[in-house]
Amino acid sequence: MTTVGILGGGQLARMMALSGAPLGLRFRILDNVADACAGQFAPMIVGDYTDQAALGEFASQVDVATFDFENVPAASAQWLAERVPVFPSPQALAVAQDRLAEKSLFRELGIPVPDFADIASREQLEAAVARLGTPCILKTRRLGYDGKGQFRIKSVADIDAAWDALGAQVARVGLIVEGFVHFQRELSVVAVRGRDGEFRAWPLTENWHVDGVLSASLAPATVDAGMQATALSHARRLAEAMDYVGVFALELFCRDGELLANELAPRVHNSGHWTIEGSETSQFQNHLRAVLGLPLGDTRMVGLACMLNWIGAMPDANAVLGEAGGHWHDYGKSPRAGRKVGHATVRADSPAELAAALQRVGAALEREAQVAPVIARLL
Numbered sequence: 314m315t316t317v318g319i320l321g322g323g324q325l326a327r328m329m330a331l332s333g334a335p336l337g338l339r340f341r342i343l344d345n346v347a348d349a350c351a352g353q354f355a356p357m358i359v360g361d362y363t364d365q366a367a368l369g370e371f372a373s374q375v376d377v378a379t380f381d382f383e384n385v386p387a388a389s390a391q392w393l394a395e396r397v398p399v400f401p402s403p404q405a406l407a408v409a410q411d412r413l414a415e416k417s418l419f420r421e422l423g424i425p426v427p428d429f430a431d432i433a434s435r436e437q438l439e440a441a442v443a444r445l446g447t448p449c450i451l452k453t454r455r456l457g458y459d460g461k462g463q464f465r466i467k468s469v470a471d472i473d474a475a476w477d478a479l480g481a482q483v484a485r486v487g488l489i490v491e492g493f494v495h496f497q498r499e500l501s502v503v504a505v506r507g508r509d510g511e512f513r514a515w516p517l518t519e520n521w522h523v524d525g526v527l528s529a530s531l532a533p534a535t536v537d538a539g540m541q542a543t544a545l546s547h548a549r550r551l552a553e554a555m556d557y558v559g560v561f562a563l564e565l566f567c568r569d570g571e572l573l574a575n576e577l578a579p580r581v582h583n584s585g586h587w588t589i590e591g592s593e594t595s596q597f598q599n600h601l602r603a604v605l606g607l608p609l610g611d612t613r614m615v616g617l618a619c620m621l622n623w624i625g626a627m628p629d630a631n632a633v634l635g636e637a638g639g640h641w642h643d644y645g646k647s648p649r650a651g652r653k654v655g656h657a658t659v660r661a662d663s664p665a666e667l668a669a670a671l672q673r674v675g676a677a678l679e680r681e682a683q684v685a686p687v688i689a690r691l692l
Contacts, residue, residue, distance in 0.1 A: 318375030318397070320393075321385065322352055328581070328586075329379075333597075345360065362385050376398075377604055378398070378399045382580060383580055384410065409579040416491075418551070425573050426574045429491045435472075439472060442490065451488060452479075500534055501585075502548040503582055508606040513612045514545050527622050540572065560600035561578060562578040564584075581596045581597055586620045586658065594612060619671060620658050621656060621680075621683060623654050625650050626654060632673070633674055
């Protein structure tokens with residue numbers, strides 16, 4: 314029986330383990346906290362990602378290794394790759410960990426990207442803000458996600474506050490400033506590439522964020538065939554350039570009909586959770602198929618699907634479970650402000666049916682504001 318090792322024990326590892334059970338797979342988790350939620354479903358080693366003793370124990374128990382999140386130290390991934398197969402590769406992980414390397418790759422591949430500048434000093438920040446204009450966003454090059462490690466500079470008067478907030482991190486993780494994009498829509502491509510180079514992608518997904526955290530996703534996004542083809546072409550070019558193996562997401566801004574690359578997530582992705590019930594093959598199972606060298610599953614949709622994130626605490630499940638196409642996912646986490654604790658997916662066979670189901674769920678849970686933009690897009 315094959316054992317898959319997962320670095321990181323959050324909800325992505327949890328859902329990966331659940332999707333791998335029908336394939337007869339076993340799992341081992343390495344996480345630096347003892348109550349990581351994937352540990353409820355798979356044996357877990359508790360240790361720091363830089364601890365070679367923990368990494369060695371982990372490597373001795375697995376046949377192949379992959380990731381639950383992208384901030385595993387690249388050096389640790391490389392150390393592990395010298396002992397067991399690791400997918401995606403440490404090289405691909407290193408690119409996705411560094412916003413500057415990532416955006417430079419976008420530019421090299423001819424993928425449109427918002428303007429940006431590497432920042433090593435306060436003086437460079439002043440010069441970059443003068444060039445890019447305001448508003449713009451100062452970000453850490455590494456270790457930022459879900460809106461963390463960012464400061465929006467609304468005017469030159471905010472430069473001092475931005476540097477006070479993030480300047481101390483310039484030596485440790487680096488800084489980058491990005492021009493602000495006045496976009497109309499946020500989209501994502503979730504795609505998978507196998508060991509043999511086979512590439513598949515799910516339909517383009519539209520996303521809505523609140524305070525930098527994903528709130529809702531709708532698939533398929535209502536876009537024309539040209540935009541769908543462009544997004545998939547961007548994703549394929551990235552996967553081939555990095556010789557990527559596994560599932561990844563390319564997050565995109567849509568501004569006046571043009572797609573701009575925002576960031577690459579080298580893992581299964583929150584905006585692809587709808588694929589569990591809304592696609593022939595979920596992102597989680599296709600990721601496992603890819604890293605194991607198995608044939609990839611079809612990524613066609615089954616109707617339409619909306620994913621709703623639950624942040625902070627789980628609402629009552631009955632409103633979702635009472636829907637014919639309602640599916641509930643509780644991550645087994647304790648409540649905490651700002652924490653992703655679960656999600657629901659509502660599936661239907663027509664836009665009108667999905668909109669009606671979301672109206673009922675939103676009203677029952679008093680979450681009308683969360684479902685409103687999705688309903689507006691459907692009707």
